[in-house]
Amino acid sequence: DAGVTQSPTHLIKTRGQHVTLRCSPISGHKSVSWYQQVLGQGPQFIFQYYEKEERGRGNFPDRFSARQFPNYSSELNVNALLLGDSALYLCASSFYTGELFFGEGSRLTVL
Amino acid sequence: SQQGEEDPQALSIQEGENATMNCSYKTSINNLQWYRQNSGRGLVHLILIRSNEREKHSGRLRVTLDTSKKSSSLLITASRAADTASYFCATDAGEYGNKLVFGAGTILRVKS
16 A cells, blocks of 8 residues: 655745645545654644644644645645745644654755 | 653664663643654654553553653664664644644664
8 A cells, every 4th residue: 555645755946936745645544734844853733634624733824824635635835935944844644643654755945 | 842852862872772762741642652763754653652551562662651740751672773763752632633743853873
């Protein structure tokens, strides 16, 4: 069975641009969560979606948005990129609660 | 902000030795989980311990939880070079679960 897949794996943007990151959960998982991991730190919670509804939002500005599609895949959008948005963005899926299954991440560099 | 704080920040041991990592947190939790990360890649779930459990084992891993002290420890016995990675504790206190709060992690290096 395929694990959580994320795309793109690496991308470089300039300040002020917009980025869309994509995530496909493990088959059967209806919950998708997004985390940001800055170099040298632990992951920070951004969003959780379950059955296409937002179930949680972390302490991130409104420039960050996400959605979940009927097939349970998800997109994370970040507008007006700042240098500080450079990070590894991790997507995780699960049945509902408990153990999270993470993808390999999308590494975003903002110049 | 991060709730969990791991200790030590970095640990270097010889193959075959045991490695102990500690985690402290601030608020009441539903469960506490440990994850492993190799070189900035995705995280891999190691073990989950619920708030009403005190100890849990999985292969060479042993996790303890002391809710009165708001602390947990992860013991890796008979370490191997392949155990070299960053280890994170994560607490789940949210209403819907899955809103994990991670600590800054412990970098473990196992020398062969």
